[in-house]
Amino acid sequence: MGVRLIVVGAQWGDEGKGKVVDLLAETFDVVARYQGGHNAGHTVRVNGVERVFHLLPSAILHPGKICVLGNGMVINPKAFNDEIGEINCDGRLFVSDRAHLIMPWHKELERARSCYGKDGIGTTQRGIGPAYVSKSARTGYRICDVAGQFGDLWARLRKDLQEANEELLDHNVGPLPGTCLNDFHGEVQQLKPFVADTSLLINKAIRKGKSVLFEGAQGTMLDIDHGTYPYVTSSNTAAGGACTGIGVAPTLITGTIGVVKAYTTRVGGGPFPTELDDNIGAYLQKRGREVGASTGRTRRCGWFDAVVVRQAIMLNNFNALALTKLDVLDDLPGIKVCVGYLLDGSESCQIPARTEDLARCQPVWQTVPGWLTSTRGITHFSKLPYQAQKYIRLIEELCDVPVKIVSTGPERNETIVRRNVEPFGWMDDIQVGKVAVA
Ligand code: IMP
Numbered sequence: 019m020g021v022r023l024i025v026v027g028a029q030w031g032d033e034g035k036g037k038v039v040d041l042l043a044e045t046f047d048v049v050a051r052y053q054g055g056h057n058a059g060h061t062v063r064v065n066g067v068e069r070v071f072h073l074l075p076s077a078i079l080h081p082g083k084i085c086v087l088g089n090g091m092v093i094n095p096k097a098f099n100d101e102i103g104e105i106n107c108d109g110r111l112f113v114s115d116r117a118h119l120i121m122p123w124h125k126e127l128e129r130a131r132s133c134y135g136k137d138g139i140g141t142t143q144r145g146i147g148p149a150y151v152s153k154s155a156r157t158g159y160r161i162c163d164v165a166g167q168f169g170d171l172w173a174r175l176r177k178d179l180q181e182a183n184e185e186l187l188d189h190n191v192g193p194l195p196g197t198c199l200n201d202f203h204g205e206v207q208q209l210k211p212f213v214a215d216t217s218l219l220i221n222k223a224i225r226k227g228k229s230v231l232f233e234g235a236q237g238t239m240l241d242i243d244h245g246t247y248p249y250v251t252s253s254n255t256a257a258g259g260a261c262t263g264i265g266v267a268p269t270l271i272t273g274t275i276g277v278v279k280a281y282t283t284r285v286g287g288g289p290f291p292t293e294l295d296d297n298i299g300a301y302l303q304k305r306g307r308e309v310g311a312s313t314g315r316t317r318r319c320g321w322f323d324a325v326v327v328r329q330a331i332m333l334n335n336f337n338a339l340a341l342t343k344l345d346v347l348d349d350l351p352g353i354k355v356c357v358g359y360l361l362d363g364s365e366s367c368q369i370p371a372r373t374e375d376l377a378r379c380q381p382v383w384q385t386v387p388g389w390l391t392s393t394r395g396i397t398h399f400s401k402l403p404y405q406a407q408k409y410i411r412l413i414e415e416l417c418d419v420p421v422k423i424v425s426t427g428p429e430r431n432e433t434i435v436r437r438n439v440e441p442f443g444w445m446d447d448i449q450v451g452k453v454a455v456a
Contacts, residue, residue: 021045021229022224022272023232024260025231026234026255026274026275026277026334027237027240028238029238029323030282030284030288032317033342034061035233036060036061036062038277039231040430047230048085048228048229049085049086049230049231049233050087050264051091052091052232052234052264054253055120056144057142057312058073058235059310060233061428063430064429065429073097074087074101076233078105078111079105082110086220088263089117089263092145092149093117094119094144095202095206095209098209098212111212112213114215116161116215117160118150118158118160121145123182123198124148127182128147128148130185131148134147140285140286140288141251142313150242150253164206165213175199176196179196182194232260238276239330241256241333246288250288273441274334274335275338275423276331277340278327278413279341280322280342281306281322281346282319283308289377290320291359291380292320292354294319302319303319306343321355322355322413323381324357324413324416325356325359327416328417338441341410342425344393344406347389347406348389348390348392348393349388351387351390356382358381358382359379360379361379386405388405391403421436421439422441
């Protein structure tokens with residue numbers, strides 16, 4: 019049986035999942051996304067050339083890999099067609115017939131409803147939330163609904179457009195023209211050749227012994243159920259979402275890997291206990307090039323928060339961690355790690371359920387010396403400066419999960435795979451210098 023591995027972000031997204039998935043993809047037959055839509059921004063850099071994927075699995079550049087967009091995703095057909103562009107993905111890219119569509123009015127409604135704006139959740143404004151609202155309200159459009167002749171569907175589309183326009187007018191936003199439905203129809207026609215029953219496809223592949231990598235988008239703290247609600251995305255980003263978002267049984271999952279940045283970032287609104295509003299925050303932002311890959315927004319930066327990562331470990335039961343952007347900390351003389359929270363005079367190691375309470379949490383710090391030397395491009399753990407090794411060991415100790423992969427730069431080959439660290443013996447075969455990209 020091949021390995022069935024879920025890769026999940028352990029913080030608020032942007033942990034570097036694109037690079038980790040790209041690295042692991044070589045050893046997998048199928049790579050599947052299970053939630054979200056083109057709100058994601060997965061950056062892959064090979065030989066100095068950077069590609070950002072919003073909708074397609076990061077493995078699409080690997081020739082011959084089967085790539086799947088699962089039923090748990092919301093698909094904007096135009097974004098899908100634009101992203102494929104020149105990539106040769108014939109016969110190996112499949113979109114679930116049960117995935118919901120982001121309709122032309124979803125983005126406009128999101129822009130009009132103030133709760134999503136920059137003084138509220140601060141969403142990516144791609145229509146993700148309203149599309150999931152339609153899904154839950156059971157008024158959405160699945161890909162299978164539009165995959166045949168439009169026929170009677172035109173009447174339903176016109177009625178829904180009219181209703182959306184009425185709401186837009188209530189918000190003093192100009193109505194969408196009827197031609198948006200013709201454009202939508204055109205985009206859907208282009209999407210059709212990729213539509214498949216992807217749950218069936220993946221379950222068949224698993225039965226044949228193929229390996230499957232489930233690629234999470236966003237991060238655990240943005241999970242609609244377990245994240246910092248309401249400052250979350252509208253899907254289940256945590257590992258459980260992979261089973262429902264693809265249609266595979268939990269008993270078929272081999273394990274999970276958590277991707278975690280050596281510090282913390284978050285985009286949009288919401289509490290962030292270790293946030294740095296000082297020159298160190300500005301340094302992390304600049305040195306780490308912390309600008310949203312989807313929206314171009316500056317990411318908020320702060321120290322590593324072990325409370326957040328431990329919560330993600332509990333929710334996802336990570337077998338191993340991939341630690342990214344270690345090199346960003348190279349020039350700092352001292353590094354802080356949040357090891358607990360102080361709330362109303364009591365120390366806690368848990369994330370409180372109420373967002374207002376999380377906003378009041380004060381971090382309990384542990385400060386460690388920096389290493390003040392470059393780790394950029396180091397590929398062996400033993401070659402890391404002693405204090406950097408100690409920092410990684412501290413994270414392992416606080417999280418009680420081994421750090422199996424360490425990223426020391428954006429390039430694919432700027433990576434350490436710790437070959438003598440369990441689990442996942444098969445990962446020892448990963449050749450970090452190997453570039454087999456289309
Ligand atoms: P939405 O997913 O566009 O509805 O945005 C909801 C929240 O999730 C906002 O705070 C976004 O900034 C955040 N978010 C959505 N996608 C990403 C991502 O790929 N990385 C980081 N944050 C994200």
